[in-house]
Amino acid sequence: MKDDVVCARVRLQPGSLPRVRAWAAHLHAHRADALRTLDAEGVSVESVFLETGADGDSLVYYMRASDIQAAFAVAARSEAAIEQYHREFKRTTWLEVNRLELLVDLSS
Numbered sequence: 001m002k003d004d005v006v007c008a009r010v011r012l013q014p015g016s017l018p019r020v021r022a023w024a025a026h027l028h029a030h031r032a033d034a035l036r037t038l039d040a041e042g043v044s045v046e047s048v049f050l051e052t053g054a055d056g057d058s059l060v061y062y063m064r065a066s067d068i069q070a071a072f073a074v075a076a077r078s079e080a081a082i083e084q085y086h087r088e089f090k091r092t093t094w095l096e097v098n099r100l101e102l103l104v105d106l107s108s
Contacts (some may be wrong), residue, residue: 010101042065
C-alpha cells in the first residue's frame, strides 16, 4: 500500500518569525520526543520549510504517513508534551492553511 502524502502552505501571523525559529529550535532540542510522536502517528517524513515573500512569511509542510487522516487524529488526541507545545505554537502563529495539489510523487 502506498503512503499518503500531504503538503500545505501555512500563512503566519505578522511578526511571528522569532516564535517560529524558537519552535524549530525546540523541535531540534527534543528530537527524540518528536520522533516518538511521529512514529505513534504512522508518519515516516515530516519536513517544514520557511518561505519569505512580499506578502509575509509562510511555512511549507510536507508529510508522508501510512494514513494521513489517522495521523492527524492520533496527534489531536496526544497528551505528549511535544504535541501540546506544537498545538500552542499553531494557535499563536498560524493564520491560514492551504493544501497544495500533489502533481508528482516519485518514491520507491
